[in-house]
Amino acid sequence: MELELFITPLLLFLFSIFILFRGKKKPDRLPPGYLGLPLIGQSLDLLKALKADKVENWFQEKITKHGPIWKVGLFGYPTVVLNGPTANKFIYTFDGNILTNTQPPSMSRIIGSKNLSELTGNDHKRVRAALTSFLKLEVLKQYVAKVDEEIQHHLQTHWHGKHEVQVQPLIKTLTFNVICSLLFGIERGPKRDKILPHFKHMIEGVLAIPINLPFTQFNRGILARRKLVPIILDLIREKREALEEQKQQANHHKDLITELLCMRNEDGSTTTSDEEITDNIILVMAAGYDTTSALLTFLVRLLANNESIYSTLVHGNASYLRFYCYHCKKQEKIAKNKAHGEALTWEDLTKMKYMWRVASEMLRINPPVNLNFRRTMQDIEYGGFIIPKGWQVLISQSMTHMNNDIFQDPTMFDPKRFEKHAPQPPPFSFVPFGAGSRMCPAIELAKMEILAMMHHLVTRFTWELVKKDESFKRNPMPEFDQGLFVRIKPTKA
Ligand code: HEM
Numbered sequence: 001m002e003l004e005l006f007i008t009p010l011l012l013f014l015f016s017i018f019i020l021f022r023g024k025k026k027p028d029r030l031p032p033g034y035l036g037l038p039l040i041g042q043s044l045d046l047l048k049a050l051k052a053d054k055v056e057n058w059f060q061e062k063i064t065k066h067g068p069i070w071k072v073g074l075f076g077y078p079t080v081v082l083n084g085p086t087a088n089k090f091i092y093t094f095d096g097n098i099l100t101n102t103q104p105p106s107m108s109r110i111i112g113s114k115n116l117s118e119l120t121g122n123d124h125k126r127v128r129a130a131l132t133s134f135l136k137l138e139v140l141k142q143y144v145a146k147v148d149e150e151i152q153h154h155l156q157t158h159w160h161g162k163h164e165v166q167v168q169p170l171i172k173t174l175t176f177n178v179i180c181s182l183l184f185g186i187e188r189g190p191k192r193d194k195i196l197p198h199f200k201h202m203i204e205g206v207l208a209i210p211i212n213l214p215f216t217q218f219n220r221g222i223l224a225r226r227k228l229v230p231i232i233l234d235l236i237r238e239k240r241e242a243l244e245e246q247k248q249q250a251n252h253h254k255d256l257i258t259e260l261l262c263m264r265n266e267d268g269s270t271t272t273s274d275e276e277i278t279d280n281i282i283l284v285m286a287a288g289y290d291t292t293s294a295l296l297t298f299l300v301r302l303l304a305n306n307e308s309i310y311s312t313l314v315h316g317n318a319s320y321l322r323f324y325c326y327h328c329k330k331q332e333k334i335a336k337n338k339a340h341g342e343a344l345t346w347e348d349l350t351k352m353k354y355m356w357r358v359a360s361e362m363l364r365i366n367p368p369v370n371l372n373f374r375r376t377m378q379d380i381e382y383g384g385f386i387i388p389k390g391w392q393v394l395i396s397q398s399m400t401h402m403n404n405d406i407f408q409d410p411t412m413f414d415p416k417r418f419e420k421h422a423p424q425p426p427p428f429s430f431v432p433f434g435a436g437s438r439m440c441p442a443i444e445l446a447k448m449e450i451l452a453m454m455h456h457l458v459t460r461f462t463w464e465l466v467k468k469d470e471s472f473k474r475n476p477m478p479e480f481d482q483g484l485f486v487r488i489k490p491t492k493a
Helices: 002-021 043-051 055-066 085-093 105-111 121-135 137-158 167-184 190-206 217-249 256-262 274-305 307-315 319-324 331-336 346-350 353-365 397-401 443-460
Strands: 070-074 077-081 099-101 164-166 371-376 380-382 385-387 392-396 461-465 472-474 478-480 485-490
Touching: 043 055, 043 070, 043 472, 055 070, 055 392, 055 397, 085 371, 085 392, 105 190, 105 217, 105 274, 121 137, 121 256, 121 274, 137 167, 137 346, 137 443, 164 167, 167 190, 167 256, 167 274, 167 443, 167 478, 190 217, 190 274, 217 256, 217 274, 256 274, 274 307, 274 353, 274 443, 274 461, 274 478, 307 331, 307 353, 307 443, 331 443, 346 443, 353 443, 392 397, 443 461
Parallel strands: 077 392
Antiparallel strands: 070 077, 099 371, 164 485, 371 392, 380 385, 461 485, 472 478
C-alpha cells in the first residue's frame, strides 16, 4: 500500500526528467546494464532493497550480471554505479566542478539553495571553511560540558523513572537539542519548543516526493520552512546586536551563528550572507539529526543483544584488552572518578577508546548514510567507459564495508578491527563519513555526542529489547519499525 501511494507522484515527477533526456544521442562505450523503464528505471527495486536493508545484495546481483561498472535508471536519471575503494576515491576526490553533488530537488526547495550540499567550487569552499572553523576539534573541546549537560538533562527527563522507552525518537530529540544549544545557542525553553515541530515537518518534506499540493508531505515541509526562516533571521539579528554591544570582548566561538557572523573577508565585509547562514543552519540541523541518532539507536540495540561487548564496555574484562589496550579505561572506572552529575571532560572522552571502536564497527556494518550520488557536468571517462554529461554516479558505502577481501568475515561484528595494531583497511574503503572535499565536517561533534551519551547510558541503565527481532527500513535514513522500544532498569549504585 505504502509503495502504491508512492508510485503515482513519483511517475509525475519522473516524467519531466524523461522529457529532458529523451532523444539525446548516446555516446559509445557506455557501461553494460539496463536503464530500465523510461522515467522509473529501477528506482522501485532500489527503494525496495533500501527498505529491506539489502542494498549490497541488489548491487551484488548487478555486478555478477554486468561486471563492476554498470548502468541503471534511478530517480529519473541514467546512472552509472561504481564499486570499490578506487571508485570511492574517484567520487570523493574528483574535481567538484565536474562531478557535482546531487540532492533530490526537494532538498534545495526546503533546506534552501545556499546550503553547503548545493554549492560547488569556491562558494562551497568558502561556506565550508566558515562551518568547519566552529566544528573543528580545538573549538569543540570547550563544549564537552555543554553536550554532557544536555544529555544528563535528557536522561533525567525521559529515561529515569521509566520502565520502557522508545529509543529512536527520543534520541532524535536529544540530537536536535544538542545542535540547538551548541551550534545555535538556543537554550531550553519556548524558542526551542517552537522550532522542533516545524523542523520535523521540514525533514519529512525533504524525504518526500516533491509534489507541492495541499496536504502532501512536501507541501507541509515548504510551509514549515516558511515558518522557520523568520525565527532564524530573528536569531541572527539578536546575535548580531549582541556582538555589536560586546565589541572587542565578544567570544567568536560562542556558537556557530556567532562564528559565521564574525568571519570577515580581507576588506572587512562578512564572508557569509544572512541567506547563507539561514540555509546552512537548516542544513546542519537536518544533517546532524537523523545520522547521529541512527548510530546511537543501533548501539543501544547491539548492547541489548551482545552481552560480551556490553560487559567489555562497562567492566573492560575482555582478555585481549589486557594485552593490547591498557589505555582503554572502562566506563565504570570513568564514572567512579566523578561526583554524581559531574560533567564529563574532553580528557574523559579520550579514554573511551574501546567505545569508539564499537561505534566504528557499527558505522562499518550499518552506515547511517549508505548511498552517495554525484552528477556529471561533462562527459567523464572511468574504467574504460564514458559517463555522459548529466548522468548520475552512485556508490554505496556498504559495498566496501562488506567486502570480504577488505574486511574479513564482514558480517561479524568485531571491534578489534579498529585496534591501533590491527591491519588498517586500504584508503577509501572505510567511508562512513565520506572523504575528500565533502567529507562530513562534524565527525568530532558526532563522536563527542556518541561517546558521552553511550557512557551515561551504560553506567546508569541496563536494558532489554521489548521486541527481540525489531527490524528497520532505510527511508533512506534507518528507521526502526516501532522506534526500538526497550525495557530499562537503573544500575545499582
Ligand atoms: C554518525 C553521524 C554522521 C554520519 C555517519 C555522517 C555522514 C556524512 C557523510 C557520509 C557525508 C558526505 C556525503 C557525500 O559525500 O555526499 C556527510 C556530509 C555532511 N555532514 Fe555528516 N554525518 C554525521 C553527523 C553529522 C552531524 C552531527 C552534522 C552537523 C551537526 C553533520 C553535517 C554534515 C554536513 C553539513 C555535510 C555536508 C558537507 C559538504 O557538502 O561539504 N553530519 N555526513
